[in-house]
Amino acid sequence: MRNTLIILIALSLFTACGSKKLSNKETVAEYYNAFDSGDFDKIKTVIHDSITIVSGDFVTPLNKTSFKEFYKWDSIFKPTYDLLQLTEENNNLIATISQKNIRNGFLKNNPLKLNIKVCFVSGKITKLEELDYIDVNWTAWNQQKNSLVNWIKVNHPELDGFVNDMTMMGAMNYLKAIELYENREQLDIQK
Structure with missing residues (x-):
């Protein structure tokens, strides 16, 4: 009985530690780290079931399946991402990122630096809106x-x-x- 109680307590602690909710800043860091390392499974854990990407006049609503297609498109250019800064703005974050890839290199803007507004629903990323580009x-x-x-x-x-x-x-x-x-x-x- 005593051993069973110890095992149950250990399992409860293990489960509680394993399901720790990430802060919004940790979520954004996890997102860009996963993009940088090519780990789509980690990306899936931090994005909402539906996510919208806003780039200028282009608004692209995606689900996890269509987001994976976007991820595949991006990965072909062999990108590296650096999260340079995170600033809180109301319930959202402004992420300043630097992205190097083959396409940006060809287009004479490598790295490409920009500010992205990141919005959340239930602790998951639900919208990425490009705000402005830096020195492009x-x-x-x-x-x-x-x-x-x-x-x-x-x-x-x-x-x-x-x-x-x-x-x-x-x-x-x-x-x-x-x-x-x-x-x-x-x-x-x-x-």
Whole structure:
């Protein structure tokens, strides 16, 4: 009887410790750490069943399945994330992050730094809203993007539309487009 009581107390303590609720700051840190390490299972534990991503005029409501597709798209570019600062604002947080990846490098803005408003429901992330970008050279970004899109349209029309395709295949096509574009002079010599 005594051993059973000790085991029950130990299990209760273990269960209580294992299910500790994260603070909003810990939740955001866990989210970006999981993105950085490529651990979608950890991401699932900190996002709500429905999550909305707001980027400029684009509002994208997602569930966990469609969010995984966004995650796959992002992962193709081999990103690294650094959480630079967290500031509380009412019941939300403002996260300042730095993101390095292949796409940002091609677009001449690596790392890309921005502020994101993070909203919560029941301790889970329910909305990520891009507020502002820090020291982004939009002229260089747009010149690179437009040159790439226009060159692909003419030389590899089978990849056209990659820039707006937010699927894993779209990201793979984006990388292929970058590779072809960066090697275009060598390809021209071979013709």
